[in-house]
Amino acid sequence: MDAIKYVEEQMKIEGAKKLPEFRPGDAVSVNYKIIEGSKERIQSFKGDVIQISGSGESRTFTVRKMSNGVGVERIFPMFSPSIASLEILKRGKVRRAKLYYLRELVGKKARIKERKRVK
Amino acid sequence: MNGIIGKKIGMTSVFTEAGKNVACTIVEAGPCVVTQVKTEDSDGYSAVQMGFGERKEKNVSQAMVGHFSKANTSAKSKVIEFRDFDVVEKAIGDVITIDEVFNEGDIINVIGVSKGKGFQGVVKRHGFRGVNDATHGQHNRQRAPGSIGAASYPAKVMKGMRMAGQTGNKRVKLTNLQVIKVLPEKNLVVIKGAIPGHKGAVVVLEK
Numbered sequence: 001m002d003a004i005k006y007v008e009e010q011m012k013i014e015g016a017k018k019l020p021e022f023r024p025g026d027a028v029s030v031n032y033k034i035i036e037g038s039k040e041r042i043q044s045f046k047g048d049v050i051q052i053s054g055s056g057e058s059r060t061f062t063v064r065k066m067s068n069g070v071g072v073e074r075i076f077p078m079f080s081p082s083i084a085s086l087e088i089l090k091r092g093k094v095r096r097a098k099l100y101y102l103r104e105l106v107g108k109k110a111r112i113k114e115r116k117r118v119k
Numbered sequence: 120m121n122g123i124i125g126k127k128i129g130m131t132s133v134f135t136e137a138g139k140n141v142a143c144t145i146v147e148a149g150p151c152v153v154t155q156v157k158t159e160d161s162d163g164y165s166a167v168q169m170g171f172g173e174r175k176e177k178n179v180s181q182a183m184v185g186h187f188s189k190a191n192t193s194a195k196s197k198v199i200e201f202r203d204f205d206v207v208e209k210a211i212g213d214v215i216t217i218d219e220v221f222n223e224g225d226i227i228n229v230i231g232v233s234k235g236k237g238f239q240g241v242v243k244r245h246g247f248r249g250v251n252d253a254t255h256g257q258h259n260r261q262r263a264p265g266s267i268g269a270a271s272y273p274a275k276v277m278k279g280m281r282m283a284g285q286t287g288n289k290r291v292k293l294t295n296l297q298v299i300k301v302l303p304e305k306n307l308v309v310i311k312g313a314i315p316g317h318k319g320a321v322v323v324l325e326k
Contacts, residue, residue, distance in 0.1 A: 006302075
């Protein structure tokens, strides 16, 4: 296990940004670099974080949003160099680490309460 | 064939410069001790025999204890010969480390023993599809192999017919794997993709 951590430590890419700390339930906007041929542009994906999974350098998080009434989820590697930046739009108050129940809910029921007291 | 003996540590994923996430395997390779050097004159072919991993002396035959003492080393758990080893000049008793054999970006082969899966049916073992229907008169046939040949002519089952049997736990050689990184200070090498065997399994890396 130690050897794996050591390798992850050694293989870290300099360009990878340190993202601000966020939790499941937070509304975020992920600004993701997209390379089209020789051009590079930034696309943002706004939604709620419904899970953070994995460990170490291979951690990922899932963002869910409703697009024209259809739920869309996207999984981002936490330490991907393709993430230009991440903004936290709203802190959410939730009672579990994986918010899979949101997949069953639509409209007003799929809202997440805001966490007012943020350290 | 140049190479080294190693131990599979586990898998992780790393990002390349281009931002791609690549699955990779970590192998602890070497240091290996040269236990015998074979030459054209003495043995009819040239080769380097090396040992890797420790083993208690009481678990090694007296013949092997003598063999290791010639190289002035302790008992090794795995001894493997590499024919026409020419990347570095080595004498008996010398230590071979990973950075002497491989560089970043090398294309290598990995030999190991695959994970044992036990006695498996044809669907898992050979990728047969079975019968895809649960209805239309099917009963107990969903993972069956189907026909294994014609009837009174040839009146036998052809040799090599793929059937159920022991799956895995077999020597496997994977070719054209890329070395992503060599970390000589901890004797580690990072290889792109998966390699045969369980964690802790002995693998042979060759170039």
